[in-house]
Amino acid sequence: xxxxxxxxxxxxxxxxxxxxxxxxxxxxxxxxxxxxxxxxxxxxxxxxxxxxxxxxxxxxxxxxxxxxxxxxxxxxxxxxxxxxxxxxxxxxxxxxxxxxxxxxxxxxxxxxxxxxxxxxxxxxxxxxxxxxxxxxxxxxxxxxxx
Numbered sequence: 001x002x003x004x005x006x007x008x009x010x011x012x013x014x015x016x017x018x019x020x021x022x023x024x025x026x027x028x029x030x031x032x033x034x035x036x037x038x039x040x041x042x043x044x045x046x047x048x049x050x051x052x053x054x055x056x057x058x059x060x061x062x063x064x065x066x067x068x069x070x071x072x073x074x075x076x077x078x079x080x081x082x083x084x085x086x087x088x089x090x091x092x093x094x095x096x097x098x099x100x101x102x103x104x105x106x107x108x109x110x111x112x113x114x115x116x117x118x119x120x121x122x123x124x125x126x127x128x129x130x131x132x133x134x135x136x137x138x139x140x141x142x143x144x145x146x
Contacts, residue, residue, distance in 0.1 A: 002048045003090065020077060024084045028055055041061065049089060049130035056085045093131045095140075101127055102140050114145050 003139035006029055011124050031051050036043055043051070063078045093101070105123045109116065128137065 002045055002052075006032075006088065020080055021084055024081045028052055028085065028088070032053060035145060046129055052088050053130040056082065056089065059085060089130045091131065092133075093128060095136070098128065098132050098137065099140055099144075102137070102144060104142075106144060111145060114142070117141060117145055120145065 006025055010022060010025040010029065013019075013025060028051070028138070031054075032043060032048055035047070035051060059078055059082050063075065063082070064080055088094045102124055103125065105111075106116075106120055109123060110117050111117075111120050121138065124137055124141065125134070
């Protein structure tokens with residue numbers, strides 16, 4: 001299970017004195033624990049993947065701000081954090097694979113217009129959690145429905 005993997009990697013990072021990896025894993029684990037406390041239940045694998053994907057998104061947003069500031073040392077750290085976080089996510093889908101999944105979902109749902117976009121997005125998100133950027137999914141769904 002992903003939770004155990006995170007714990008083992010956290011322990012390894014502590015032993016190896018890899019502070020960046022340790023802190024990155026600790027941030028992921030604390031996000032998971034916070035959701036478990038808030039909901040009073042243990043999170044599933046898919047929910048963990050979703051949490052990790054959100055943390056990745058935060059790092060990518062931070063990276064663009066840091067790049068504007070010109071601090072190369074921080075850019076390197078955030079890039080390394082992004083690589084560490086990506087290692088816990090399933091492999092990203094290619095644009096072609098994503099388009100195929102979206103097309104199949106549109107047919108399954110019977111979507112015909114932009115009015116059905118919410119239904120399509122919800123169904124596609126359930127299939128590609130953590131394996132595709134929601135912004136890209138949104139663009140492809142829009143192009144296919146219009």
